[in-house]
Amino acid sequence: MNVLFVNSIGRNKFGGGEKWMVNAARGLGARNHNVVIASKKNSRTIEYARSKGVSTKVFEIRGDLSPLTTLRIAHYLKQHNIDILICNLNKDVRVAGLAARLAKTPIVLARHGMLLCSRKWKHKVTITNLTDGIITNSRTIRDTYSQYGWFPADFVKVIYNGLDIPEKVEPYNFAARFSRKKIIYSAGRLSGQKGFNYLIEAAAILRKERSDLLFAISGDGKLEDDLTNQIRRLKLEDTVALLGFSDDINPMLKGCDLFVLASLFEGMPNVVMEAMAMGKPVVATDVNGARELMGTNESGTECNTGIIIPPRDPQAIADAIRSIIDSPSALYTLGQAGYERVKNTFTTEAMVSNLERYLLQTLSEKTAPISGLRSY
Known part of the structure; x- marks a missing residue:
């Protein structure tokens, strides 16, 4: 698979969602998938990804509407034959998700580490039209979204976070x-x-x-x-x-x-x-x-x-x-x-295995009816 993660969080912000994205990208890369993380120039996300050996790309998404950035991302998606786009923030869905639709990228997913989708009409319109599903890390988030009545039963997928337990850590004195x-x-x-x-x-x-x-x-x-x-x-x-x-x-x-x-x-x-x-x-x-x-x-x-x-x-x-x-x-x-x-x-290995299985299955289901596409 060719996978692009997009995360436009502020340059100086870095938290659990960004760690998850880097761990997921690194884990998929270790399984011979081509994975890139895109974020803002000189952001902590970019720096952390590079420190972990993950390929990076700079896209500046500053708001919900950015025609030039959408066109740039669409060009990148086509040029690199991206199979799956995974967006972090709602504005990433609106800018990069639209680019993926223009580029005919097979799968667009939103990754919600917390409740990012409310009952607002703009969330309904963008999430239902610009993505093919939501990955979340909590059953409570999935159950909340199910109450909205917008999504099919399998639209929201729960994949728990994971981490690697270090073999040895020197305690801070x-x-x-x-x-x-x-x-x-x-x-x-x-x-x-x-x-x-x-x-x-x-x-x-x-x-x-x-x-x-x-x-x-x-x-x-x-x-x-x-x-x-x-x-x-x-x-x-x-x-x-x-x-x-x-x-x-x-x-x-x-x-x-x-x-x-x-x-x-x-x-x-x-x-x-x-x-x-x-x-x-x-x-x-x-x-x-x-x-x-x-x-x-x-x-x-x-x-x-x-x-x-x-x-x-x-x-x-x-x-x-x-x-x-x-x-x-x-x-x-x-x-x-x-x-x-x-x-x-809650290990990284389990998380990456569950994520890989879900991505491959989703991609297979989306591309199966269409002849001439790459096999996975």
Whole structure:
């Protein structure tokens, strides 16, 4: 197959969706498919893809309508005989998806790592006309889309994220900077979606009770100044540390005691999977995919890899942390269960196999009635 991924996320933005795309491209490439990732010039996505040996192409998609960019992409699709185009954002579907229709590219797919399609008419028109399906990473997203009544039963395909568990990770030495502290760690873009303001409020609640906790946050973004001011206003300079962006958070995960996801919404939160892979227990808000990833009992109320809490609730975050942070045995047991769950269910190999199988099947079904096309 010849596959092109298009992702027009901002140059300085990089998250789970971008990691998934690079891992998927690298995995398909290792199976002798020709795969390219297209993004903005000098973007973190391009840089990360190149660092992983993935071929890249620059396309500047800035809005929903860009005739010249559409024509350039259409030319590229024809020139390189692209079989499958996979788009990340809605504007990618509108610009690149239209290009694929002009170029008669066999398959166009949207990849939704979170709820990107609402009931707005423009989403219905573009998704139903410019794509042949949606790949998502969560049953909850698939079930939400099924309620819209727009799509055939098999239009939305769930393919879980996956990762490679590193054989050896040297733990970050938090003690060198924060001696005699228990480390509660979090990571992500410093944006409203990630709920770091609620995590900082939880830190303030616990700071009134004790001084031996350190909340460390990796990431950068537009809310950095706001969060810094919140830390100062609450006098938490000795309790909350903003560590900045890191393209490899495994050492911090390995060196912390507990990971917290405070997000208001997600798809399948990659960072939770990464924490579990490092053997760390997780406190996570009840957002799309968290329960599927962490695993719950049949009633969906209990989880053996961590604690699931409601979003926008600093008290719930504080209570969850308080309930396990002083029990080494509980932290270890939850962390080991998370590690085993990722190792057995959420590997890159499994993800790439499922993706490859789906792409080949979709391409075969689309091209089978037409004679003279390439065989796969």
